[in-house]
Amino acid sequence: MDYTLETSQLKEKLLKTIYSLQLKSFATLQTASPLLSSQPSMGMVTQHQVHQLEDKAKSLCGDLDNIKNLLHYCQDNLVRQIPNPTGSRYGGVRGIHCSPDGSIYLTAENAPWVHVLSSTGHTLQALPCQQRGKGTFLPEDVTVTRTGMVAVADMVNEAIWAFNPHTSLSKREWIKIRKVGSPRGIGVDSMGKILVADYAQGQVHSFALDHAFKTLQVHSVPDLQGPRYVSPAPSGGFVVSEECGDAKVFTSSHKLLCSLSSKYGHQFGNPAGVCVDRDGSILVADEQRRTVHLFPEHGAPVCLVSMGLRRPAGMACSAFGNLFVADTGENCVKVFKYCVRSPYNPTNPGGHPNQTPRRGGRMAPLQPS
Structure with a gap:
């Protein structure tokens, strides 16, 4: 046929x-x-x-x-690969953040820079990670605050650093804003607070940051099993991946909302990057299984990437419907198109919903069986 x-x-x-x-x-x-x-x-x-x-x-x-x-x-729809702007000298790509305007912030293993790229992968800016007169530091993960400040997690120095790229050149510098035991992942929640996954301490810290780089409203969520990456959650709280095989969602009041493995009956290997898309679905990369699964509000998990990843680390969704996965194993960012757009707007279809396409593209009304 x-x-x-x-x-x-x-x-x-x-x-x-x-x-x-x-x-x-x-x-x-x-x-x-x-x-x-x-x-x-x-x-x-x-x-x-x-x-x-x-x-x-x-x-x-x-x-x-x-x-x-x-x-x-749709599954395994790889549309682009963005090479590590630092090359292979320092190590593979690791942390990634995607801003609403489409620009990408990227960190790599052992590289003292945050690179800012366009959505197509062209380097726009390289921010050297160094404090005046005190040498360089190595950013583990990166995020951008509501005010446009760049914040990074630094495991070696047990610190969170912030940088304001909008000040004059003479005043631009990295400020150590907080000391944290073992910071790996970093993000910003829906209220504008900075989220930090403290790996060794088994905690997620949240705090506000004022214009003078002072931390306010500090709160910590304990009893996590190797937290790695953290992202804002649809509920206004956050979702955190745990190295020991789970991802958990917390409310804005820092109460456990659910475990994804329990809620969806899903078995993780080694959860890594997490992010939330524009529809409120949670996406989790699995380093061990080399996959990415989407967890919708309703329905079973959907495997978006089943092949082509060697060692997925950080992950981000763009406002334009693309998924960016930092693949440390192949030292590049892999961009996937995972949404299939509807041919009409469901809120204003412009046609009867009980229709099916005829062969040739026209629509024919359905009749009940």
């Missing part, structure tokens, strides 16, 4: 199935609602049947969420 014809028939079958479910559930609702409202009893419907229907509905809703997610995302 012609592949295009087979695919078109499969699309039509899927849309008809969903449409039939829509019609049946709506018809049942129209019948049941007035009857349940007008009579005191449940008629001949038993408690067991209600529970059975509830379980089946949950399962079906889960299946529909999974279908929607699998239609929305």
